Amino acid sequence: MSIGISALYLLLCWWLIGYKTEQLILVLGINVLLYLTRGTRKFMLAFLIFVVFWVLFDFMKAFPNYEFNSVHIGDIYALEKSWFGINAGGIRLTLNEYFKLHTKTILDILAGCFYLCWVPVPILFGIYLFFTKKRVGYIHFALTFLWVNLIGFVIYYLCPSAPPWYIELHGFAFNPHTAGNTAGLGRFDALVHVPVFHSLYAQSSNVFAAMPSLHASYPTIVLYHAFRNRQRWFAKIFFAIVMLGIWFTAVYASHHYLLDVIAGILCAFTGIATYHWAYKRCKPFHRFVDEYIKVIS
Numbered sequence: 001m002s003i004g005i006s007a008l009y010l011l012l013c014w015w016l017i018g019y020k021t022e023q024l025i026l027v028l029g030i031n032v033l034l035y036l037t038r039g040t041r042k043f044m045l046a047f048l049i050f051v052v053f054w055v056l057f058d059f060m061k062a063f064p065n066y067e068f069n070s071v072h073i074g075d076i077y078a079l080e081k082s083w084f085g086i087n088a089g090g091i092r093l094t095l096n097e098y099f100k101l102h103t104k105t106i107l108d109i110l111a112g113c114f115y116l117c118w119v120p121v122p123i124l125f126g127i128y129l130f131f132t133k134k135r136v137g138y139i140h141f142a143l144t145f146l147w148v149n150l151i152g153f154v155i156y157y158l159c160p161s162a163p164p165w166y167i168e169l170h171g172f173a174f175n176p177h178t179a180g181n182t183a184g185l186g187r188f189d190a191l192v193h194v195p196v197f198h199s200l201y202a203q204s205s206n207v208f209a210a211m212p213s214l215h216a217s218y219p220t221i222v223l224y225h226a227f228r229n230r231q232r233w234f235a236k237i238f239f240a241i242v243m244l245g246i247w248f249t250a251v252y253a254s255h256h257y258l259l260d261v262i263a264g265i266l267c268a269f270t271g272i273a274t275y276h277w278a279y280k281r282c283k284p285f286h287r288f289v290d291e292y293i294k295v296i297s
Contacts (some may be wrong), residue, residue: 112188
């Protein structure tokens with residue numbers, strides 16, 4: 001059955017977003033792990049949740065959100081400046097504009113390091129839970145992670161929003177052909193002489209998906225589940241530092257407004273709360289989760 005699904009996936013990739021080598025690598029990796037040993041099969045079945053997330057994120061390129069609703073550019077900028085603006089030299093600036101005038105090399109380095117934790121930290125935390133036999137905790141964490149992403153994706157289509165760097169480069173006019181941009185993270189690339197973020201943002205699924213900031217959501221979910229799974233104090237401190245660092249970097253590097261970060265945090269807590277509500281109150285979903293846990297245990 002996995003062979004048929006794999007073929008369908010590759011066909012959809014070719015049809016919707018164009019074929020890429022990494023798609024074939026993904027398919028081959030999944031099938032090898034599914035059939036190699038009983039242990040690798042359980043691991044792959046568990047991490048299909050993250051595969052589903054990635055596939056959905058990738059396929060968003062085929063359905064740009066700006067084709068479904070108008071993009072918020074000037075209005076969200078004005079709201080950010082009104083609520084969280086800073087008066088500097090007689091001029092009211094957004095936090096992004098203020099930070100751009102007050103960059104520091106150490107902050108540029110730390111910002112890059114924190115932002116590189118965005119996806120790896122949740123994945124590595126999930127791997128840790130899986131291999132330390134915390135399979136129940138893993139499933140609840142991974143499904144919550146997927147659910148928060150789905151909430152975020154829906155909001156992207158309901159309320160397309162431009163990031164701060166878009167206004168810096170293009171003003172308030174809407175340009176649907178705008179490519180992804182490293183913004184303030186380009187300073188990290190320049191400091192380390194490696195185009196780390198340039199490579200990442202060149203593959204951006206959608207420029208107009210700034211609100212909510214899922215960058216802010218992910219570390220929030222990880223820290224919550226670190227407490228829920230009774231991780232050691234130094235792990236909680238580490239995750240808290242990463243969370244705060246990513247929140248700060250999102251604004252410092254002009255990738256998100258503070259409004260976007262707050263929306264991302266609220267998205268995370270909404271996802272966590274509704275997931276637990278569904279698990280407790282919705283019997284079919286409860287049975288599905290429990291069966292999933294049995295399969296990977």
